[in-house]
Amino acid sequence: MIRRLSLAAAMTLLPVVVAAGDASRDAILAGYAAEARRADPAAGAFSAGRGEALFRGRWAGGDARTPSCTACHTADPRQPGRNAKTGRPIGPVAVSVNPQRFTDPARVEKQFARDCHSVLGRACTPLEKGDYITFMAGQ
Numbered sequence: 243m244i245r246r247l248s249l250a251a252a253m254t255l256l257p258v259v260v261a262a263g264d265a266s267r268d269a270i271l272a273g274y275a276a277e278a279r280r281a282d283p284a285a286g287a288f289s290a291g292r293g294e295a296l297f298r299g300r301w302a303g304g305d306a307r308t309p310s311c312t313a314c315h316t317a318d319p320r321q322p323g324r325n326a327k328t329g330r331p332i333g334p335v336a337v338s339v340n341p342q343r344f345t346d347p348a349r350v351e352k353q354f355a356r357d358c359h360s361v362l363g364r365a366c367t368p369l370e371k372g373d374y375i376t377f378m379a380g381q
């Protein structure tokens with residue numbers, strides 16, 4: 243009886259585990275939305291279009307080898323990329339290809355810090371981070 247109960251409990255928990263990726267990404271997005279509103283109370287919803295412009299744009303002010311996110315992540319986020327500085331391979335960043343993308347807050351923050359500095363020569367704003375993830379979540 244006890245065994246049957248715990249199996250039932252495990253089966254009830256299963257959908258939660260399966261959905262965990264999306265829940266973590268949503269939590270990261272909610273965090274950036276709150277930060278964006280603190281910086282500008284009029285900040286609206288995240289925009290996939292602005293995220294794509296950030297991803298594809300050519301920027302000045304960063305490392306000359308990486309004027310764009312596409313320098314390492316390629317123009318097609320569903321394809322594998324390559325680090326323009328080290329030559330090391332990078333897995334596809336589109337969520338449709340890798341559902342684990344943008345689900346680990348520490349990893350997301352670390353890469354935004356590193357990559358925005360490399361491309362834009364400055365930190366990305368919370369709005370830019372949310373836009374970028376929103377774009378990638380639709381890719």
Ligand code: HEC
Nearest residue numbers: 308311313314325326332333343344350353354357358361
């Ligand atoms: C110098 C090469 C390089 C450039 C340019 C670059 N990235 Fe990255 N990016 C990486 C690497 C390396 C990783 C970590 C490896 C991985 O996640 O597969 C990564 C991963 C990320 C992640 C974490 C993804 C996750 O799984 O959570 C984010 C966020 C990110 N990049 C954002 C950006 C943005 C925004 C830009 C443009 C402003 C950009 N990257 C440009 C190399 C780069």
